Amino acid sequence: MSEFNVDKALEELSSYLRGSQLLREEVDRYSYSYDSSGIELVPDAVARPRNVEDVSIILEIANKYGVPVTPRGSGTSLVGGPLPVKGGIVLDMQVMNRVIEKDEDAGLVRVEAGVRVREVNGLFKDMFLPINPDGIGLSTVGGLIAENSASPLSAKYGPMGAHVMGLEVVLPDGRVVSLEQPGPPSKRNIMELILGSEGVLGVVISALLKLRYRPESRASYYMELNDVSDSLIIQDAMERAGIEVSGFEVYHNYKELMEDRDFTGVEAIGFLEISGSSECVERWSSRVNEILSEMALEHTEVEGSVTDGVWERRERIYNIAKRKKISIKVVSTLSYKHIIRDIVQEIDRISSRMKIPSVTVIDPPLGWVTAIFLYNSRDQREVERTDKAASNLIESVSSLGASIGFGTGVGIYKIDESFDEGYLSLLRTIKQSLDPNGIMNPGKLV
Amino acid sequence: MGIEFDPELSSELSACLGCGGCNIPCPIFNAEDRLESSGMRSRVKVLSMLSKGSIELTESVLRHIFTCANCGLCNNYCPVNLNPFDLVMRARSSFIDMGYVPLVTVSIRDSFRRSGSPIGDVVKGNWLPPDFQPKEGADVLLFAGCWMHRATEVALNVMKILEKISENFTTIGPNEPCSGAMLYTLGERDLANESKEKLLNMILDISPRTVVSGCPLTTRVYKDLGFIDLTSYMLNSIRSGRLKINSQKDRGLSVLPIPSCSDESSLKTLLMSLRGVKVLDPPEWLRCDCGFTLMYREERERFSNWVQRVLSVAGALGANQVVVEDVGCYTMLMDVLETKSRIKGIKIAHISSVILEFMK
Numbered sequence: 001m002s003e004f005n006v007d008k009a010l011e012e013l014s015s016y017l018r019g020s021q022l023l024r025e026e027v028d029r030y031s032y033s034y035d036s037s038g039i040e041l042v043p044d045a046v047a048r049p050r051n052v053e054d055v056s057i058i059l060e061i062a063n064k065y066g067v068p069v070t071p072r073g074s075g076t077s078l079v080g081g082p083l084p085v086k087g088g089i090v091l092d093m094q095v096m097n098r099v100i101e102k103d104e105d106a107g108l109v110r111v112e113a114g115v116r117v118r119e120v121n122g123l124f125k126d127m128f129l130p131i132n133p134d135g136i137g138l139s140t141v142g143g144l145i146a147e148n149s150a151s152p153l154s155a156k157y158g159p160m161g162a163h164v165m166g167l168e169v170v171l172p173d174g175r176v177v178s179l180e181q182p183g184p185p186s187k188r189n190i191m192e193l194i195l196g197s198e199g200v201l202g203v204v205i206s207a208l209l210k211l212r213y214r215p216e217s218r219a220s221y222y223m224e225l226n227d228v229s230d231s232l233i234i235q236d237a238m239e240r241a242g243i244e245v246s247g248f249e250v251y252h253n254y255k256e257l258m259e260d261r262d263f264t265g266v267e268a269i270g271f272l273e274i275s276g277s278s279e280c281v282e283r284w285s286s287r288v289n290e291i292l293s294e295m296a297l298e299h300t301e302v303e304g305s306v307t308d309g310v311w312e313r314r315e316r317i318y319n320i321a322k323r324k325k326i327s328i329k330v331v332s333t334l335s336y337k338h339i340i341r342d343i344v345q346e347i348d349r350i351s352s353r354m355k356i357p358s359v360t361v362i363d364p365p366l367g368w369v370t371a372i373f374l375y376n377s378r379d380q381r382e383v384e385r386t387d388k389a390a391s392n393l394i395e396s397v398s399s400l401g402a403s404i405g406f407g408t409g410v411g412i413y414k415i416d417e418s419f420d421e422g423y424l425s426l427l428r429t430i431k432q433s434l435d436p437n438g439i440m441n442p443g444k445l446v
Numbered sequence: 447m448g449i450e451f452d453p454e455l456s457s458e459l460s461a462c463l464g465c466g467g468c469n470i471p472c473p474i475f476n477a478e479d480r481l482e483s484s485g486m487r488s489r490v491k492v493l494s495m496l497s498k499g500s501i502e503l504t505e506s507v508l509r510h511i512f513t514c515a516n517c518g519l520c521n522n523y524c525p526v527n528l529n530p531f532d533l534v535m536r537a538r539s540s541f542i543d544m545g546y547v548p549l550v551t552v553s554i555r556d557s558f559r560r561s562g563s564p565i566g567d568v569v570k571g572n573w574l575p576p577d578f579q580p581k582e583g584a585d586v587l588l589f590a591g592c593w594m595h596r597a598t599e600v601a602l603n604v605m606k607i608l609e610k611i612s613e614n615f616t617t618i619g620p621n622e623p624c625s626g627a628m629l630y631t632l633g634e635r636d637l638a639n640e641s642k643e644k645l646l647n648m649i650l651d652i653s654p655r656t657v658v659s660g661c662p663l664t665t666r667v668y669k670d671l672g673f674i675d676l677t678s679y680m681l682n683s684i685r686s687g688r689l690k691i692n693s694q695k696d697r698g699l700s701v702l703p704i705p706s707c708s709d710e711s712s713l714k715t716l717l718m719s720l721r722g723v724k725v726l727d728p729p730e731w732l733r734c735d736c737g738f739t740l741m742y743r744e745e746r747e748r749f750s751n752w753v754q755r756v757l758s759v760a761g762a763l764g765a766n767q768v769v770v771e772d773v774g775c776y777t778m779l780m781d782v783l784e785t786k787s788r789i790k791g792i793k794i795a796h797i798s799s800v801i802l803e804f805m806k
Binding site: 020023025026027028030031032034035036037038040046048074075076092094095097114134135136138319325326327328376377378 | 456457458460461463464465466467469470478479480481482483487488491492495497498500501504506507509510525526
């Protein structure tokens with residue numbers, strides 16, 4: 001049961017929202033209680049705004065009665081980002097899915113928060129949004145902004161924030177602000193405060209996005225590594241040679257990803273992609289082959305349409321889960337190169353101690369390490385051990401000097417207070433000033 | 447205490463990772479502005495919650511599990527090939543075995559028991575001569591399906607087309623049983639199998655070389671029967687020259703097809719073979735067949751909303767005609783439109799009337 005009474009807020013809201021815009025039936029509430037994290041938290045109600053005015057009035061009324069509001073896109077979060085930890089209202093942004101304007105010459109699109117990646121990518125033939133965390137383009141622009149999401153090609157193109165030129169945001173008291181150039185440079189800084197703030201400061205309504213040209217040419221490599229450290233040496237060699245890596249992803253403990261007969265016994269496998277003009281890729285390509293050969297690493301070049309398959313990261317993980325009929329829990333970390341090896345070892349240790357198998361995905365150019373714990377969600381003891389594995393990992397990687405939540409958001413997990421004391425105190429001050437009643441996505445981040 | 451599904455089903459339900467891929471093609475999810483509780487992900491997750499015992503089974507939860515569009519399109523969109531629609535059909539069947547029969551399916555079962563059809567009372571074969579008897583040994587047999595018995599105008603068109611294609615053609619007539627496909631999707635496997643057996647015995651008596659199905663749901667659900675959809679049969683006949691189409695007329699038609707929910711729907715290809723017809727590309731969720739019957743009968747407002755969404759898509763794409771493959775879908779759609787306003791300038795037609803117009 002929630003600690004508060006939402007009835008008054010919903011009664012007042014019902015004079016503004018009609019029909020399926022405000023839902024309280026059990027089936028509707030259950031349907032907004034999950035995402036891709038495997039966690040279930042049931043809201044008291046669901047509101048489905050059609051426009052900025054609806055969002056504004058919902059927040060104004062929720063704020064008046066202190067009712068929590070948790071924004072939600074298409075519910076693809078791996079960390080419970082859109083789940084209502086304290087109950088209250090889930091704000092389903094999917095009705096707001098219009099393309100407001102587009103300019104192909106400038107490569108700019110202005111879209112509402114509920115527009116999906118696959119829809120953005122269908123707007124211009126030669127341009128795309130290089131962020132696709134679920135591999136199938138279901139994530140919404142609003143969700144990607146809230147979590148400042150990343151995916152393998154972020155090594156070249158940066159995380160979601162790198163593509164956002166402007167935002168329209170509704171603050172917890174219902175005020176609407178537009179954070180977009182032209183304006184003083186500090187306007188961009190304020191916009192960046194919203195990027196990756198996981199819905200605790202306000203609701204993103206629409207965004208101005210700068211799309212990128214699809215590369216003229218691409219070359220991808222599959223490689224077998226003796227050690228995770230090999231990937232760091234490769235990355236260093238690429239940087240030294242001036243080769244621009246578009247994506248580099250290494251799977252450690254990947255045995256869990258494969259049928260036994262396909263397992264060759266090496267410690268890790270990697271996928272690397274370079275892209276650019278044909279001349280450039282040709283030149284870089286021979287250098288990449290030299291680097292991999294000098295290190296005596298088994299490798300093959302992947303060509304043509306297969307290169308897309310290489311980056312369907314989530315699909316790969318889904319397939320493991322299907323084959324073994326298991327669920328997954330993800331802990332995403334970011335650190336500097338010199339501690340990546342320690343983080344990987346820590347994941348191995350925790351996985352072995354808790355008897356929960358895991359796959360570790362390392363992105364050397366970004367310093368991004370993701371632990372994927374594989375468990376049976378029908379076995380309560382396994383669920384508990386997996387939760388413990390995740391929280392132990394967060395604690396230990398924090399003490400190693402890594403941060404959590406890169407690319408996915410922190411979600412329902414907690415940032416280590418002692419490690420991030422200064423940041424958290426500052427964020428709480430900002431949160432208090434914008435959201436004194438603490439209605440925006442409570443239980444997350446701060 | 448959870449609902450005890452068989453262990454294999456429970457295990458598959460818990461393997462759903464909640465990505466929402468199954469919602470992409472869902473007709474109702476899209477027509478209702480991506481309402482999560484309209485989509486297939488919600489049904490699979492709610493079943494998983496029931497199986498784990500984290501929620502209680504109530505009448506509204508049961509209703510939720512049984513009331514989707516039954517299109518099965520979601521089976522093609524699951525990244526781990528869980529076949530969500532098949533999971534839900536298996537769960538429905540388990541509920542019925544356990545004695546949990548939702549109120550929402552009662553009238554469909556009642557009409558089936560009363561008149562042998564899930565679509566309500568229908569006088570079968572009234573489009574045939576009073577002394578009609580099926581022709582034993584015919585080459586081609588039309589299995590009309592329940593909805594065609596109600597849509598007399600479509601049945602007469604189809605008869606004209608099939609008579610043109612094959613001289614040795616027949617149909618079952620007033621005694622034609624339902625294939626049971628609709629009941630099968632609702633988990634009523636015993637009733638469905640009984641009806642299917644009855645139909646197969648009648649077909650066996652006639653022993654045709656080809657069975658043309660006027661009910662795409664039947665060919666979709668019972669792939670093993672080897673029936674061919676009416677649309678595919680017409681297309682094959684045009685290609686082989688058995689059905690001659692007038693290729694000179696340019697009617698300036700801009701057509702939005704509504705294919706059946708079958709993967710193998712030939713509607714778009716068939717329309718593209720007609721000269722002078724501009725065929726528009728329907729969104730992936732714009733499909734419909736007899737599987738929509740439960741929604742049409744029991745959740746009329748939702749069905750009407752779907753129809754209105756279809757018309758606005760047609761308007762936005764600049765269509766002047768909407769051509770429907772499934773006779774049930776056509777009949778349900780026309781029924782709703784009779785009581786609602788039509789969108790100006792857009793005509794709704796069944797594929798049979800379009801083909802008839804183009805026939806030499």
